[in-house]
């Protein structure tokens with residue numbers, strides 16, 4: 001399809017065509033130029049399901065998109081510690097994109113969980129750069145094996161939602177290179193994402209979208225990135241400076257405003273036509289890489305992919321506590337309590353929001369079983385309802401075991417806002433207390449995108465952390481509760497005992513000058529808690545299974561041990577905890 005090499009093609013383009021190639025033509029499409037055989041390609045969110053919008057477009061998850069399969073979000077999939085799972089998730093999404101004519105999937109999102117308050121943590125993998133990088137590289141390789149591009153995001157240091165469009169992340173180069181860059185670096189070096197999406201925020205005062213050091217020196221020269229960089233939606237500041245710094249594509253369309261600025265920049269000699277040519281070449285390389293490898297036979301098999309979402313969910317849930325209450329037995333009198341059993345929380349709000357093909361709740365998955373149900377709280381409020389609480393206690397008393405479904409609501413964590421607290425809503429906490437008062441055998445299933453505090457942990461016998469488990473959440477939860485599948489997830493983040501223990505606590509939201517100082521430096525997540533020898537609720541890497549292990553006679557031979565530069569690699573462990581030697 002490519003009529004000639006892109007350099008020659010660019011030579012045949014008018015200045016106007018080149019300028020327009022550097023901006024989206026609408027919300028989701030790049031410009032096509034018929035006379036030159038340049039197709040208009042489409043990009044879509046991402047990351048844990050396809051959010052392809054047919055007509056009314058927005059980047060906030062407001063208007064609907066086509067029906068698609070919602071997989072568990074990254075906070076959960078990272079808990080699998082399983083590269084092969086991420087690779088196969090990527091392959092499935094890549095196939096879906098081919099079938100739906102989507103050229104670039106906007107993900108994965110790899111920002112580091114600096115604070116558990118970040119409203120978008122559900123979309124991010126981990127507090128640990130190495131784990132985040134391995135997960136991202138595997139996902140990218142999977143998607144791109146189907147000849148569909150990815151856009152690893154948000155480059156870089158986008159760790160909070162509050163004032164995300166303007167805030168300046170103030171930090172030193174060591175912290176950037178050791179904590180906030182390595183996930184991007186690993187993904188670029190191992191998997192060459194076709195595109196990178198820059199973040200809205202500034203880094204040490206300079207917007208990512210025009211940060212030459214970030215986009216040219218670090219990304220291209222240091223790491224060898226070969227694709228093109230696009231803005232997050234509306235992240236362009238000074239468009240001319242942006243192109244000069246290495247930001248090729250502005251998304252979405254700015255309605256001609258930035259095209260006019262680029263034109264003026266060329267006329268005034270602020271940017272050379274040659275620099276513009278390079279930007280266009282990089283964009284066209286990717287456009288044709290997709291167009292030349294179209295797979296017209298690809299099918300979006302929603303039923304089959306729903307099953308894949310189920311399999312993924314099984315690996316992403318983490319068993320945090322079990323004092324003999326689990327697995328459940330089918331001969332027990334079981335009651336499910338809590339609205340999330342019927343209306344599960346399984347994905348987050350914002351640009352990643354998927355119009356799910358089929359959602360299976362725990363209650364629905366249990367319909368063949370003799371399970372009673374009491375809602376326990378009203379899902380539309382955070383206040384407790386006495387009548388619902390009494391009903392829940394009655395149901396709990398009559399049962400052998402009560403499974404309480406709670407978590408964080410959509411209104412408490414989402415793109416565009418940060419959490420204020422690590423507590424669950426009041427009515428969820430009160431419900432756990434009320435049920436555990438009358439039923440010793442209480443198990444809690446938590447559905448949310450990040451960590452929470454658990455003032456009730458000593459009152460219950462079991463905790464299964466479902467994270468945001470995707471549309472097959474109910475089936476997967478039941479498989480794990482009943483032991484049809486052995487839980488294997490391990491936390492990709494530390495659960496502190498109190499929010500105040502988190503190292504970024506004092507500075508997280510930033511100051512009046514719109515700066516957020518990263519004063520904790522490299523001591524992010526477990527690096528801090530370990531160093532401080534601090535007691536945490538659950539450490540990074542924690543997760544139980546129904547199997548018990550015994551280690552004995554372990555020996556280390558110092559003549560065999562080598563201290564070299566190779567980082568310790570995580571394998572897909574099915575052990576209850578990661579062994580740290």
Ligand code: BGC
Nearest residue numbers: 045058059106153232233351
């Ligand atoms: C988000 C990106 C997303 C883009 C397009 C932005 O608001 O930050 O993650 O890809 O919108 O929807």
